[in-house]
Amino acid sequence: MHRRGVGAGAIAKKKLAEAKYKERGTVLAEDQLAQMSKQLDMFKTNLEEFASKHKQEIRKNPEFRVQFQDMCATIGVDPLASGKGFWSEMLGVGDFYYELGVQIIEVCLALKHRNGGLITLEELHQQVLKGRGKFAQDVSQDDLIRAIKKLKALGTGFGIIPVGGTYLIQSVPAELNMDHTVVLQLAEKNGYVTVSDVKASLKWETERARQVLEHLLKEGLAWLDLQAPGEAHYWLPALFTDLYSQEITAEEAREALP
């Protein structure tokens, strides 16, 4: 008995389409997918081999980490995208950076009451190292920056603001536009600014300078000092690190001021 040709017809059609594609030299997506699957397996083996020889290098050598990250970026690969990625699983880069992320968040949270959610990269580095303890692996500032860049995926909050020769790390979603940022950069020299400083350096009108400084005040990033000689000083606790790290007395602090 004849089978109805429907099924056979459909298969024949597909074979025709395939043949047409092949004629034109176009490779079908399915074929490429199969090819990718094979290449993936091979790559996994290569990566395992690499890991067995050089995993230590990544763990111990921050320079090597930087090179590794740069190379990945160049070819369009993000080794930190997922904990399930090969890079993460086999080279252990993932756990290193994700844990660092947790430590960074915790430090920022702990110090937020003091600096409003703004902290220099140096201070963050110091505090993270302290928290990690003596036996933990050393981390570089580059490592911190990379971890922070990944944390941005968790929603607004984490920002990296260049000031002076370094960076301020923002850990709360305070709205900081270009005006605010440039005033922060100005404040980096002395740890504070006045309205006059802003007007003189940036050539702004009084109103603009005042608004920006008041916004920083409102967001808890700046403290107002009405007892300073001359006009009111707007201090940025985030930039206080030098004073704190020396653990000097209040008396000494006062004498040290310009």
Added chain:
Amino acid sequence: MAILLSQIVFIEEQAAGIGKSAKIVVHLHPAPPNKEPGPFQSSRNSYIKLSFKEHGQIEFYRRLSEEMTQRRWENMPVSQSLQTNRGPQPGRIRAVGIVGIERKLEEKRKETDKNISEAFEDLSKLMVKAKEMVELSKSIANKIKDKQGDITEDETIRFKSYLLSMGIANPVTRETYGSGTQYHMQLAKQLAGILQAPLEERGGIMSLTEVYCLVNRARGMELLSPEDLVNACKMLEALKLPLRLRVFDSGVMVIELQHKEEEMVASALETVSEKGSLTSEEFAKLVGMSVLLAKERLLLAEKMGHLCRDDSVEGLRFYPNLFMTQS
């Protein structure tokens, strides 16, 4: 206590170990005859070790290496620099010793360099292969977009998991699950289980940063990347789980228990009314949640017309919206 940089022949790192702190070993030229008096007049060793009990060695090593490369002291007036130690000098025996040490150090440096350069070489080869995969995946993604060939749903899912393994950004966003994969689906279900209790303890809402820390601290290893977490959370609602991801206007991302929004806003209004007015900090303290989320809840209540604000330099304060209720 100081030693001239020009006295340094070579520096090397010694990693920390159990009971040992990390060290930098500084190999020195012999002391010049007119050296300043110091803690010791002489030593058997031709090196000193700097011990870093609580880190800092990476930065220190980097800066010292830079100084060793720049050798700025060679451009300075010569009152300080004495022998640069390349020619014959009084005390020939010492000179030979130095040359011997220098040679050994040079070999060691070459060997270390060789290890590193071997690692770099292997890494480069690896990257070439990885790049091929990236190109291949781009080609496949284009075909999926143009619908050339018959890609099934299953095959798309497989493709996404390949991208995940390689760390290649996913250019194809299919409807229901976005850039999530099977892995993220499983993760979403796990998260629903883990987060139920913590959410209830915190008024039904947690920021994604809080969740990230909580979950990863609990895992200890095989941690989630921030993107893993976000991708999993994006699937919560579609999978009909009792929590969902929510993004506020400010960009803040939270996980909240479903169906609680009305309740939460109503209770916020009640609390504010009881106290007359509240700032985010005051509200946060009363309710036992983070200031960030307290602010978002008050803003939400404001958006819905239940509260209105008093915004001044002293801070942002919320009042029940009497314009609405007492017209």
